[in-house]
Amino acid sequence: MQDRRRATPRTDLVLADPRLREAAGRLGDRLVRRAVAAAQERFRAGDLTAEEVPDAAVAALPAAATRLRPVVNATGVVVHTNLGRAPLSAAAVSAVNVAAGATDVELDLATGRRGKRGRGALEALRAAVPDAGDAHVVNNGAAALALVTLALAAGRSVVVARGELVEIGDGFRIPELLEAVGAMLREVGTTNRVRLADYTAAVDESTAFVLKVHPSNFVVSGFTASVGVRELAGAVGVPVVADIGSGLLAPHPRLPAEPDAASTLRAGATLVTASGDKLLGGPQCGLLLGEAGLVQRLRRHPFARALRVDKLTLAALEATLTGPPPPVVAALAADPAALLARAQAIAAALGPPAAAVRSTGAVGGGGAPGVELPSAAVALPAGLAAPLRLGAVPVVGHVERDRLLLDLLAVPPEDDAVVVAAARAALGAAVEAG
Numbered sequence: 304m305q306d307r308r309r310a311t312p313r314t315d316l317v318l319a320d321p322r323l324r325e326a327a328g329r330l331g332d333r334l335v336r337r338a339v340a341a342a343q344e345r346f347r348a349g350d351l352t353a354e355e356v357p358d359a360a361v362a363a364l365p366a367a368a369t370r371l372r373p374v375v376n377a378t379g380v381v382v383h384t385n386l387g388r389a390p391l392s393a394a395a396v397s398a399v400n401v402a403a404g405a406t407d408v409e410l411d412l413a414t415g416r417r418g419k420r421g422r423g424a425l426e427a428l429r430a431a432v433p434d435a436g437d438a439h440v441v442n443n444g445a446a447a448l449a450l451v452t453l454a455l456a457a458g459r460s461v462v463v464a465r466g467e468l469v470e471i472g473d474g475f476r477i478p479e480l481l482e483a484v485g486a487m488l489r490e491v492g493t494t495n496r497v498r499l500a501d502y503t504a505a506v507d508e509s510t511a512f513v514l515k516v517h518p519s520n521f522v523v524s525g526f527t528a529s530v531g532v533r534e535l536a537g538a539v540g541v542p543v544v545a546d547i548g549s550g551l552l553a554p555h556p557r558l559p560a561e562p563d564a565a566s567t568l569r570a571g572a573t574l575v576t577a578s579g580d581k582l583l584g585g586p587q588c589g590l591l592l593g594e595a596g597l598v599q600r601l602r603r604h605p606f607a608r609a610l611r612v613d614k615l616t617l618a619a620l621e622a623t624l625t626g627p628p629p630p631v632v633a634a635l636a637a638d639p640a641a642l643l644a645r646a647q648a649i650a651a652a653l654g655p656p657a658a659a660v661r662s663t664g665a666v667g668g669g670g671a672p673g674v675e676l677p678s679a680a681v682a683l684p685a686g687l688a689a690p691l692r693l694g695a696v697p698v699v700g701h702v703e704r705d706r707l708l709l710d711l712l713a714v715p716p717e718d719d720a721v722v723v724a725a726a727r728a729a730l731g732a733a734v735e736a737g
């Protein structure tokens with residue numbers, strides 16, 4: 304070990320490799336030095352010869368100047384929070400590229416005067432949801448709810464069913480958000496049941512609005528009752544705000560129980576809030592759709608500026624709405640027979656022990672709890688889970704009953720070759736080890 308330490312190729316000599324010099328210009332010194340250090344470490348561990356160090360450093364370079372790694376989502380969960388929720392469509396990525404430079408995001412090129420920020424995205428939203436009088440976009444779903452509550456209910460009360468006081472994930476709890484921006488919660492009903500009379504009895508002169516929250520990550524079954532937006536809107540005499548969560552803009556045939564913006568507004572909701580990076584399949588953002596006067600009030604609220612979205616988000620959202628279906632939408636429409644054929648082709652390319660199996664995918668934290676999406680997967684030994692996560696292109700599957708399933712539901716078909724290469728490398732390493 305001492306000897307290998309002394310024999311380690313010197314950093315400055317490795318860095319003189321033209322490929323690494325070019326990479327330093329593109330990625331910056333830090334990431335290149337990190338890749339060199341990793342290769343030197345592998346030399347010291349006896350993994351590489353001195354001659355192999357520069358090649359290994361080049362191979363370890365990231366594609367871009369970020370420590371974020373592109374990952375193949377083979378979990379079978381379409382909207383996976385830990386994998387960044389919705390992947391952007393190619394159309395959205397090109398739009399982001401355009402917006403990344405100087406753009407007319409707030410300039411009217413015809414007059415040379417200031418223009419309305421994000422008009423392309425807002426027009427696309429309004430075209431997608433004609434039932435909305437107006438639309439506004441903020442940083443995420445939580446910000447949308449915070450803005451509505453702050454603008455309408457600070458120092459006042461919000462009536463909400465106990466069964467809808469949900470935690471979304473990572474400790475984010477809707478009731479805590481409402482209280483943090485100054486609203487008083489008026490809880491009605493019990494965990495499993497609430498009736499219209501509970502709501503009407505709770506509404507008084509301090510009530511700013513009645514809130515409906517979609518429990519997007521669990522289902523209550525058994526002896527249950529809830530009150531829909533239509534019934535509430537006709538009876539409570541105050542605005543009904545609906546946090547639908549997932550961002551479906553119109554009904555989805557495969558997700559009949561999932562609320563959508565158009566139907567919710569048509570049922571009488573004054574305002575709908577939702578996330579942009581769940582079932583809509585766009586960038587992280589929060590959508591506010593509904594009564595024009597109210598939306599304009601929210602847009603002019605002093606806090607709106609603190610929740611404002613970036614030009615990159617506006618561009619990606621517009622392209623998500625107007626471009627071809629984004630990956631999330633494509634995954635929801637995937638044909639199980641086509642998924643199985645892809646799994647069979649991958650398993651055949653790999654040979655035993657790989658096998659194609661039918662599987663069950665899920666929408667994920669993004670909505671539609673309990674909905675099982677028929678899918679297909681490549682089954683591999685469970686021991687390959689870690690090597691596949693740590694490979695050149697990480698592939699994240701899920702372990703089920705002692706085997707690793709690489710589910711194809713959320714894998715774009717063009718990534719099948721990546722899955723084959725990654726699994727081959729992991730299987731090869733496993734054979735070598737043992």
Ligand SMILES: *Cc1c(COP(=O)(O)O)cnc(C)c1O
Pocket residue numbers: 443444445446471516517518519546547548549577578579588589669
């Ligand atoms: C996801 C979700 C939120 C939070 O949205 P973010 O975009 O994660 O901030 C709020 N309410 C519901 C019902 C949700 O499903």
